[in-house]
Amino acid sequence: MGQQPSLMIDRAFFEPAALEHDLGRRLHTQLTKLLPEVRVLPPRGRVPVCCPPGDIAGAYRAAKRTLVVAVRRNLTFQRCRPSADWQLPLVTSCPGLCAYCYLQTTLGPHPYIRVYVNVDEILAKAAEYAATAATAASAASGDGRATVFEAAATGDPIAVEPLTGALTRAVEFFGRDGRTLLRVVTKFGSVEPLLAAEHRGRTRVRFSINTPSVVRRWEAGTATIAARLAAAAAVARAGYPIGLMIAPVLAYPGWREEYAELAESVAATVAAGDVARGADGKGLTFEVVTHRFTARARDLILSRHAGAGLPMSEEGRRYRIGQFGYGKWVYDTGQMNEVKEFMADLICRHFPGAALEYVV
Numbered sequence: 001m002g003q004q005p006s007l008m009i010d011r012a013f014f015e016p017a018a019l020e021h022d023l024g025r026r027l028h029t030q031l032t033k034l035l036p037e038v039r040v041l042p043p044r045g046r047v048p049v050c051c052p053p054g055d056i057a058g059a060y061r062a063a064k065r066t067l068v069v070a071v072r073r074n075l076t077f078q079r080c081r082p083s084a085d086w087q088l089p090l091v092t093s094c095p096g097l098c099a100y101c102y103l104q105t106t107l108g109p110h111p112y113i114r115v116y117v118n119v120d121e122i123l124a125k126a127a128e129y130a131a132t133a134a135t136a137a138s139a140a141s142g143d144g145r146a147t148v149f150e151a152a153a154t155g156d157p158i159a160v161e162p163l164t165g166a167l168t169r170a171v172e173f174f175g176r177d178g179r180t181l182l183r184v185v186t187k188f189g190s191v192e193p194l195l196a197a198e199h200r201g202r203t204r205v206r207f208s209i210n211t212p213s214v215v216r217r218w219e220a221g222t223a224t225i226a227a228r229l230a231a232a233a234a235v236a237r238a239g240y241p242i243g244l245m246i247a248p249v250l251a252y253p254g255w256r257e258e259y260a261e262l263a264e265s266v267a268a269t270v271a272a273g274d275v276a277r278g279a280d281g282k283g284l285t286f287e288v289v290t291h292r293f294t295a296r297a298r299d300l301i302l303s304r305h306a307g308a309g310l311p312m313s314e315e316g317r318r319y320r321i322g323q324f325g326y327g328k329w330v331y332d333t334g335q336m337n338e339v340k341e342f343m344a345d346l347i348c349r350h351f352p353g354a355a356l357e358y359v360v
């Protein structure tokens, strides 16, 4: 299915504290046999930079092929609206090189793939958040709905799942805990470890898909669409509720035809009626996000992906202050409405039984 992450990583570094955990020790033994460079960092030591100063794009790419095995110390979870209540921090970054990546502005100049070995502690913290929410709901005589966690807010856990197995542990944990639901979204196909997990319909696995033009030009280092759809079919067969995310929708010349072809080919692979209904009550779900960028993201993208040609002109765009209080360039009103209506209609026609969660 997806390419093995061990083949997408050149170097691995371990925080000394990571070796106090079973997962850290196992990864150290395993990676020492696979990679030419595996080192334990000195206490509070930094990962050595392997590019000459000023090589911004080289440093970015090298970081995306560098694994850091760490202990997650900050156990204060971040909010994750609108897709969930809280982020579940199992991993930071991923081996992909998507030019438009939504993490461009948050992970700094060296977005190392950081996996956390204190998984039990992270999951115990999630249970605490859920317990607090349940207590608050019962005090307010509320409905006590499940607390929803998003495992892909800071990276792509499925990209490294064959190495860590952390997401599988989370899936089983959330399967046992009746107060929580888990969501994850990926551009990778390495879902084999998840297939036998006891998920009890409480984890929704979503796959990010796009047209062949978008994938070829702006999603380097990720799995092919065929591999993502094969993975979607595999997790659906394993009884998971699944979703498809089309993000970003880019209105390039010929976009209507290509998104229509994408919907047709996906419908031939994934029939909405065959997808299990999850503990959230939904069958196949869709999420659609139109392309947008901040001025800061544009500068970073131009320095890291200079030749990618991602359309980021202000012409045909509107500057909008979003829910988090900062401005983004979104499509102008006419183009935005056209894209939203077109995508909603496409999904309705090809997937009549699916739930369209949002088009933004």
Ligand code: SF4
Residues within 6 Å of the ligand: 093, 094, 095, 096, 097, 098, 100, 101, 102, 103, 155, 156, 187, 222
């Ligand atoms: S796969 Fe997701 S997290 Fe990774 S580079 Fe692409 S958009 Fe960013």
